[in-house]
Amino acid sequence: MSIVFTTLILLLTVAASGVMMGVLPVRLPRPLVQIALGAALAVPSFGLHVRLDPELFFLLFIPPLLFADAWRMPRREFRRLLVPITALALGLVMVTVLCVGFFVHWLIPEVPLAAGFALGAVLSPTDAVAVSAITGNAQIPPRLLHILQGEALMNDASGLVALRFGVAATLTGAFSLTDATLSFLVIAAGGLAVGWALAWLFAQVRYFLTQWRADDPSSHVALLLLLPFGAYLVGEHLGVSGILSAVAAGMTLNNIDTLKGELTTRMQNRGMWAMLEFVFNGVIFVLLGQQIPVILAHAGEAKSAIGVDWLHMAAYPFAVMGLLYLARFIWVWIMLKLVIMRARSRGERVQRLTTRIIAATTLAGVRGAITLAAVLSLPLVKPDGTPFPGRGVFVFIAAGVILLSLVMATLTLPPLLRRIKLPQDDPRATEERDARAASAKAAIQALGRMREQRKEEADDADDASLYAEVAARVMAAYQPWLDPDSDAEDKQRARRGFAMERTLRLAALNAERDELYRLRGKAQINDVTMRRVMADIDLTEASLRSRRER
Missing domain, CATH: 1.20.1530.20 (Na+/H+ antiporter like fold)
Structure with a gap:
């Protein structure tokens, strides 16, 4: 003991x-x-x-x-x-x-x-x-x-x-x-x-x-x-x-x-x-x-x-x-x-x-x-x-x-x-921006190939149109990373934009979390449902907080 x-x-x-x-x-x-x-x-x-x-x-x-x-x-x-x-x-x-x-x-x-x-x-x-x-x-x-x-x-x-x-x-x-x-x-x-x-x-x-x-x-x-x-x-x-x-x-x-x-x-x-x-x-x-x-x-x-x-x-x-x-x-x-x-x-x-x-x-x-x-x-x-x-x-x-x-x-x-x-230009920051640009380019190329393949295989035109719309929405999330070597003014504007987006996303996640607690308090959802949804919110927040602002 x-x-x-x-x-x-x-x-x-x-x-x-x-x-x-x-x-x-x-x-x-x-x-x-x-x-x-x-x-x-x-x-x-x-x-x-x-x-x-x-x-x-x-x-x-x-x-x-x-x-x-x-x-x-x-x-x-x-x-x-x-x-x-x-x-x-x-x-x-x-x-x-x-x-x-x-x-x-x-x-x-x-x-x-x-x-x-x-x-x-x-x-x-x-x-x-x-x-x-x-x-x-x-x-x-x-x-x-x-x-x-x-x-x-x-x-x-x-x-x-x-x-x-x-x-x-x-x-x-x-x-x-x-x-x-x-x-x-x-x-x-x-x-x-x-x-x-x-x-x-x-x-x-x-x-x-x-x-x-x-x-x-x-x-x-x-x-x-x-x-x-x-x-x-x-x-x-x-x-x-x-x-x-x-x-x-x-x-x-x-x-x-x-x-x-x-x-x-x-x-x-x-x-x-x-x-x-x-x-x-x-x-x-x-x-x-x-x-x-x-x-x-x-x-x-x-x-x-x-x-x-x-x-x-x-x-x-x-x-x-x-x-x-x-x-x-x-x-x-x-x-x-x-x-x-x-x-x-x-x-x-x-x-x-x-x-x-x-x-x-x-x-x-x-x-x-x-x-x-x-x-x-x-x-x-x-x-x-x-x-x-x-x-x-x-x-x-x-x-x-x-x-x-x-x-x-x-x-x-x-x-x-x-x-x-x-x-002034930290080599680690430059390397990270280059890596993000390369990975974003690879992601957009993969999404483009999937979109074209779905267009060829789809029997329903509406389904193919919806798939293309969703793919474009996902591609848009990668676009900001594709030009890490732009001039100083563009880079500074992009950094401010990333910071704003991060702040807004974190605020939205906090609102989601508060709403989940409210629903559980009123017994409209149980703890299992809350934990499952909360896990997705926490994972998204962890990803946002791990990004260093450049």
Whole structure:
């Protein structure tokens, strides 16, 4: 019963965080509010504390969230930006491990170099979810956004693999760069292969089930929810990266287009993942806040063990955070220079590289829940029974870096992003208009062919005339999208027209909904009839609200 009670309290806290954001006098990002609520629940008067089991945490929370992010990652942009993403997710991780390892060994001589490398691996993964929650409505340049998303997808695995080697070197006192490199390649490639194989197998099973008319949408969505957990477990069981396996499964399904043509399944799938991400991300940050009292207790013990006062202890996270920012700034500057040179060589229009863009990319390297779970997964003792060197200090530094990166990003990212000048004609908007024009042209052509076919086959002239009239009415809805490249005045007029049409349609749908409630209140229709008609109204409204005004 205590587990059920704790789970309900955590869910209530996550829901309350959204309400609190609306009533707070100062706008704060959701992660900080949830961390504060989690810390408040951990005070003795509440008596609610959840011990974070790293293995259980990685299994329950990380696979589905990374799977969903990988599914949404644009495959074209991922292929085009594979070099900078790899440079951040692999190159910067290695640089972070080395820099933090040597720096911490110099800062705290009692900490062996191998243990310092383990801390560097802990601090290398970034959290793109926290960045999106912090930036809010501030617009991130598309290329930068895709790079950050790809980095967060891939550096979790590289950081955790590096952590494995750092811990092994600390425990055994031996380390071979050749063996570590070979093992890393095997673990990474094996994880990608497992994820691809399971996703391909899942797509084949769904195809055969659909052919046999066993295409119940709810069942398929439930099976899809199990896929990231299965990919992670199989990967870990085979000794490869379960995280990369979950990522590869998500990206493979995106490439296969396994939900093509299945409206109900797509809608249920979209709603399910949106709710799951909200709840899981919220619980992660609440649990992070829950660990703060334990982290402070460990920090007190570690302070006594290394013989420093609280002032020096409190300075460690600031010093390490400064090093992380410096290393990331230099690496990002070099990497973005190469990205822009490569894009220009392909004839692409790219935004000029400015210090603001480099600073925004640096500050977007927010650390999150994976860092905390990784540092708590460090062993308590070595094989000879002695304590793992620096573990208490590492937990304190990691927690401090998480909070500092969140606070720094909250204070600086939104104003930085607002001052970045984006191109007047957003390439995403242009691409969307072109896609709408192409799809509208295809629709009109198909309707024209159907109209001519009906005219030839119809025995009744009146029926053929009615069919042509209806087809013309449907075609008219597509006409506004056929000229996306008109002059500026025409485009502005078209945008105003779309906005007016959207407002009128939404007002009409609200009137329909009010009338349905009135009819049900007078018992002129029952609830079944109301739900059926309401479903059509809601679907139409969802389509209207999903359109971005250009």
